[in-house]
Amino acid sequence: MAIKILNALIAIVGGIGGAMLLFWILNKLSESLKGKWEDRVKPWAFAGPAILAIAVYLIYPALVTLQLSFANAKSTKYVGLKNYTDLLSESEFRQVLLNNLLWIILVPASVVVLGLGVAVLADRLRPTGEKITKTLIFLPMAISMVGAATIWRAVYDYQPVGTAQTGLLNGIRAWFGKDPTSWYQLDKLHFNSLLLMIILIWTQVGYSMVLLSAAIKSVPEDTIEAGRIDGAGERKIFFSIIVPQIWGTVITVFITVLIGVMKVFDVVYVATNGQFNTDVVGRRFYYEMFTNGNNGYAAAIVVLLMIAITPVLIYQVRHFKREEANR
């Protein structure tokens, strides 16, 4: 134990000290260059280590992943598009895609709507009430998905008939004299997926609420006043005056949650491990890579995920460029 802590301390001191020394040396080296060359090299001395970290841990592996997606399970031979055609023709994998699609359709929209609702209502409370409400709703954001899945056992747990129920839902059923249900096995109309989505929504609504509340508060009061003078009701003011002005934030929240949902892994892995038709792309990827040891499938799944995320990526870059232009 002591050795581990010592190790961590060495890592911190060594990491920080090493980085400081590295930058000091890089700076000295670039200062030793003559005139123009100093100005040319110095930015790379400053930005170089970060760019290197990104290149080594994201860009290079991403390219290798693309390459591996055209090779067999053990990456010993190229198989062309076989991984992709195998996966896409497999009915199980198509179910996985369908599940992910359901997550994409339901979760981001629910998070935005619920967050907006709470933001609007909580803004009407007195400051103390507002603060407490917001903190409580926001709190699950700090909890890991593993923690959240554990917490929701208090609600979804199932014990066989005849034993005491430990999950709230089955407790309620028992109270009405009904037999308990194993909720996670209930895949009719993807009901079990819906239960998992609720866990994710529970952790994300606070985030949406905080951002949207800040946006609503920055809507200029005089635009709202103008609406009032024109005789618009509260609802009309909200939908015709406030919503258009916070639309940018709505999109930001939506996209952030969307990305999280596309690669969702933890909650499904912990709660059902993808059984009972709840599997998603992120869980299947983990299974292929780690449990099944099929690098070809795993890589192909990530490439498909990447293709699906590309529109979001393009939007993100465009959005950034627009913001820069306004700076």
Next chain:
Amino acid sequence: MTTTVQPGTGTPDQVIKQSKPGSGAGSATPIVRTVLFLLCCLWMLPVFGLLISSFRTRTAQGESGWWTAIANPLDFTQWTLNNYAQVLGDNASGVNMGKAFINSFVVTVPATIIPILIAAFAAYAFTFMEWKGRDVVFVIIVGLLVVPNQVALVPLLKLYKQLDLNGTFLAVWLAHIGFGMPLAVYILRNYMAGLPKAVIESAKIDGASHFTTFWKLIMPMSTPALASFAIFQFLWVWNDLLVALIFLGRGDNTILTVALQGMQGQTGQGKELIPAAGFITILVPIVVFLALQRFFIRGMTSGAVKG
């Protein structure tokens, strides 16, 4: 925000404001207040359930639901601290949360602190230096914000196998430094771009080098952004399951999230320890979050997205 108006002194505008129900602070009707109160209760109910269960004996947990404890809290035979005492040491479930707790710190602290300095230097170069390729490189970093870490995992796992790094803390530290870097550079650069240019210009005129300007001026001025990123990264790394599961595994170096996940399948001995283990796992992030909420929110409103 609606301003309070003294009767009789209002301009026509303010009279209108007063006569309509309005939507400012304190304007909540009893219905709104009740709805929000119920929502907060509903939101905290599962956490509350976990907390109650974690203090109940194995027998009590098996014989009745946690909500029954609310009805008769004075039945002291059901309460115990034993679950925590057991789960923090070697126990029937085979998972030692005490050890995992320390491992979580060992993983999280360096993985949070080290990237900050590297990112700050880069952010400085992206903000205050003119160089060829600067904007292109930064746009790539912005794009990488939304790229899921999964794209890197297969090659990294292979590479780590060759270097015999799997299962070591170094493996996860480096991975988290790499994966956190785009967000770190993005947050810090956005913040630095908003700093008054005049201050930097005057430092330049005084003959200060970039290196001195960075340490003496920019770093102290960027404290709020540094704090924002630190909280993001701390919560991210502490709560991460995937990276730790793959590169650290379930051995001696296992961290809280992986350990807690491993307990989920327990049915026999050790099942009663799951709620306590869960609470231990979420405790530190909740404390950090509540104490530093302000910085966290500031980071979020800077429009940061992490893939």
